[in-house]
Amino acid sequence: MRHRTLAAFGLAAVASLGLAACSGGSTTTSPDGSGVVTLKVGATPSPHAKILTYVNDNLAAAEGIKLDIVEYTDYVQPNTALNDGDLDANFYQTVPYLENAEKQFGYDFEAGEGIHLEPLGVFSNKHKSLDELSDGGTIGIISDTSNQARALELLATQGLVSIPEGDGDVNINTVTKLKNFDFREVEGPQLVRSLDDFDYAVINGNFAQEGGKSIASDALVVESPEGNPAVNVLVWKSGTDKSEAIAKLEKILHSEQVKKYIQETWSDGSVIPAF
CATH class of the missing domain: 3.40.190.10 (Periplasmic binding protein-like II)
Incomplete structure (x- = not known):
């Protein structure tokens, strides 16, 4: 797994989109021509799906994306679905968990930066x-x-x-x-x-x-979120043709609005921002 910073991922996304355009491959343009890209994202109900719902209801449209959130109650199916192409990304796991799953099942996934910690x-x-x-x-x-x-x-x-x-x-x-x-x-x-x-x-x-x-x-x-491998991350499949839209979602998930939402929603400290 290549754990990139957001800036590096953004450059890679632009590069991959350019190659796709030159080769006639798929792009992130929506089928109806509206320019809004739908991302199907798997997540466990709380806090992950709740955070994604807040993003979809308040922040996604301004970035030209829409989230189709699929909830899972186990830790195996979201990675299986992502690998099979049934999801564009998932949000429920830590990097150590992901690395272990990659070793066990041979996944070729990438992960963003830490979003939150359940300390x-x-x-x-x-x-x-x-x-x-x-x-x-x-x-x-x-x-x-x-x-x-x-x-x-x-x-x-x-x-x-x-x-x-x-x-x-x-x-x-x-x-x-x-x-x-x-x-x-x-x-x-x-x-x-x-x-x-x-x-x-x-x-x-x-x-x-x-x-x-x-x-x-x-x-x-x-437990502190600083430098903590147990922080939760957004994960996507390497080589996805929705890399530009995923980069936008990754950016939103590290916005001040999302940080404030996490702090206010889980004021008891059970979920804390990792950025």
Whole structure:
């Protein structure tokens, strides 16, 4: 996968359109001659489809594009549909997830820059700060492998664990604990419900919200979007003939209007802009 900056992608889009015009290939002009290009974009319902709906209702027309938003409730079908040509783009995944899917299925996709992060937070019903972690204490952590690695990265920023160097797996068995405590692996949705059983727990923002906790007001530590590989990105198929329209959508998704919409819609901090 070639992870380009927006500027680089925009230049590539113009170049590819020029080649298409010279060769008589397809362009991004709409079939009815209106000049408005429809992009079929797959997304999970929230926050992705909600953000795209805001874009379509308020910002897309000014850029000459229209979004046909297709909602998915799983993480496999949107990439399958994109690869099969049933979608022009999708918006639901992180770059590490995409890179793993490309290795597994041989996709040839490209991704834009980070749009938003659904951050992890450290929560506790017993303590006011991580400094209160006692000798032999317990930290609840998600059992899902990709989110567990994120949780451990967050704990590493707080000086609780050391992450091994290299490209090996990051999990509770490969990190070095820098203090005397025990990990307890729990499924994501159960972490907030089991919070009384631990000194602390690292919980995904959406699971915390479902359990009545707020990232903004209840988390002791919150994952930062800066340089974070877990930010969510727009993804498209390499060589698409709608590259110019996708570049416009990528630009809109990084606009001040979208940033403000994310901040106001998820004022609890469960979704934060990554730009």
